[in-house]
Amino acid sequence: MSENHIEHPTPKRYVQIAIVLGILTAIEIALYYTEDIVGVFTDPILIILAVGKFIIVVGWFMHLRFENKMVNRFFAGGMILALFLFAIVMIERASANFF
């Protein structure tokens, strides 16, 4: 199974990735305090940042980038299914009193 290990990054790269993650977290926290200035864009930006961090950890730290396609599809499948189902539930529950 050596083919799975050839491309793994070096420790230096891992530290760089961690720094990026740290900076993104710092931006998130900063956004929380500047909500009055950024206004309606705060929440979307926060969500984008969280998704970004999520993808970085899954892709690099969990090596999903370097993993078999089967694993990729499985994880993505679970993700998409969950988003799809729960979006419907949330919208339905939020809208039940309006229609």
Add this chain to the structure above:
Amino acid sequence: MSSSHSYPHEPTGVETRKLGMWVFLSTEILFFGTLITTFMIFKGRDFPGIKLTDVYDIPFTSISSFILLMSSLTMVLAHNALEANDQEKTRVWLLATAMLGSVFLAGQIYEFTEFYHKGFELTTNIFSSTFYVLTGFHGLHVFIGVVLLLALWGIGQRQRGLNLEGGMNLEFVALYWHFVDIVWIVLFTVVYLI
């Protein structure tokens, strides 16, 4: 699966245990998805009594979030050290990861007790209930992760040391640990920041 018999396995090239772990993590998405959905539904409603925003302490939670995030770094460094077969370094990074995880847990326990003292209890209102079940379920995952890490560290003390194959191997635990971390990335944003 280190036996030498001729029976074929792993036509996909992914180690079976690792594959099993990925399948497990895929279903974990649904566990946390259900919890987060409930949280979001109730967050948008009116409820009486004290709110999370009245009691929480963003700088404190930010620091503990950062600690959990960095434990992912130490975890991946442990993995990296083991790939280079550096047992000593692997153990050090493992212990560091377990320590960071424990600090996060301690922070969560401190936070919960603070909230309780301020009157934000499990049954205060629907929001507090969802908050405790959601973050508590995540805390339970962190706790299990710390136990696994310490067990791995204990196994690493043996003569033969750790390897990347067999029963409870490092890669297996590492995947779980990173997953616990990414769940917190989402929870921190959804619960505290938004």
Add this chain to the structure above:
Amino acid sequence: MTKIIEPNKQSNIFKRPSSETGIWSWITTVDHKRIGIMYGYAAFFFLLIGGLEALILRIQLSQPDNNFLTAAEYNAMFTMHGTTMIFLAIMPISAAFFNYLLPLQIGARDVAFPRLNALSFWIFIFGGAFLYSTFIFGTAGAPEGGYLAEEVGWLGSAPNGGWFGYQPNAGMKYSPGTAMDYWAIGLQILGIASLISAFNFITTIINMRTKGMRFMRMPVFTWMTFAVSFLLAFSLPIIAIALFYVTFDRKFGTTFFLTEGGGDPVLWQHLFWLFGHPEVYILILPAFGIVSEVLPTFARKPLFGYAAIVFAGFGIAFIGFGVWAHHMFASAISPVAQAGFGLSTMVIAVPTGVKIFNWLGTIWGGKIKLNTPMLFSLGFIGMFVIGGLSGVTHSVVPADTQQTDTYYIVAHFHYVLFGGALFGIFSGLYYWFPKVWGKMYNETLGKIHFWLMLIGFNLTFGPMHWLGLQGQVRRTWVYAEETNLQFWNIIVTIGAFIIAVSIIVFMINWIFSKRNGEKAPFDPWDARTIEWTIPSPTPVWNFSKAPEVKSLDDFWHAKYEEDEEGRAVRKESADQMLLDLEEEGLNPTENIVLPNPSYFPIVLAAGLPFLGYAVIYKSIPLALVGALLLLIGGFGWGTEPLEEEVEENLEHE
């Protein structure tokens, strides 16, 4: 020359189990075949109990204003009947088939994680025992304004909120006592068992296929196992969390599903049916798989449209996640949601229809051999079509609001789950009987079983359609004499007892044939899949050496070739090949490493009911006992290797 490597019994902290026969060998086994057999017997035991509960219900309903049962007892009986049949009978009996057949059909020596397999079996057993311990320890009080406390006998001290546990009816206020806690935590434990087995089967199918067993060469039964495992893996977490909420509501005073505290009872319905509808397909897809194996074998034709059947199966599994709210048309959901889910419910009939036509295409023009498995499969198609058609009528929202909670619904889902799933399961039990026991069942008794069951089944559930349309309400323990529902209710009760008789015939056949049946020939059905290339009963090591598969229906192609007109002609060498296969299967020539038996799955599983009792009775000591068992089990498991190292053992020889 010994072929199977003996475990090194002293190599670990704990002594390893060593018995090969007797009760301990079964308790500690990690062999997928033995686990499958145990699943089968346990599930059949619960099927009998669930059937008994159904008979009790039918006795009560045979007369108007009957007082055989009190309302409280009736509530407990229908709740336990549904819960038992779904979680303790059909699901585990499907698991029995998965366990026994899956490794054989893909040419593997065992599942990917043999000890996890044993663990899920024991968790299932302890979960079932935990749920049924409610009859001993559980209490069901009288809700305010409901029935009287003295009406709750021991029979009524069981969960009584329905298998769907609708809130707030299943909450503390309307279902006081501990019985519903047993239900919530019992399902939680059973869910863990199914979830673990789902991981195991998915990993097994992806990673344990033998040489040449590409995905599109796998038997349809294996495909359906795959689909079911996906459904389990992605739907059980949702109900697990919802049951957490119920337990918190009942035990710790939260109000997730209670409006008085700002909660949302409709959210429970969403979460329950998000699991509950895929669950319906979890119950029926294994039967689809079995039927897709039986029909081509006895029609002596290849399965018509293999790829279509496989993709239709996954289509059903996928769309099955998007139709859940059709169970909630009568609840407070928005009209937009009603329209959307009505449409998706109509759409899911399409892949199901594809399958029906594929099966009909398979038997069309075939040389049909009408023995018991085939009869059950044909019965399955007929009954399932009836159930499927009445199902489509539910997708029309205005009609459904009339049908909701009437016997029409009861008729519908029994046609799919009894006429569908259970007929398919019986077909499979007869079909693989020679494989498991190496004996033939009695064909005459089998046919008597089939006809009795078909007649009894239709007498029981057919009239329920019109009872429902006449307005008989389900989950209600009496009906008034003036409603004129009496005649058909008596017929229904008679039908139920005919089913009971047919089950007795089945049991006699099983016990007698297993003991005294004729020895089964090597390839009794002239079958198509590779589980028939090995001797019956299956040797412990399954395949002497890893088989290599060259095509779909590989075994058939090894035996038959096409003549100039495209007809299948048996090769002259086929009979000799079968003899060789039997010889080879019984005498392996290479070293075989099997996973060793282990005590720890059962120890680990035994911890869960203690944790369950600890939550119900809020008892710290019980929680400690449970945690200790988990700890011992986990520690022993972690320190004990699955297989002994081969090199060490070779030195002993």
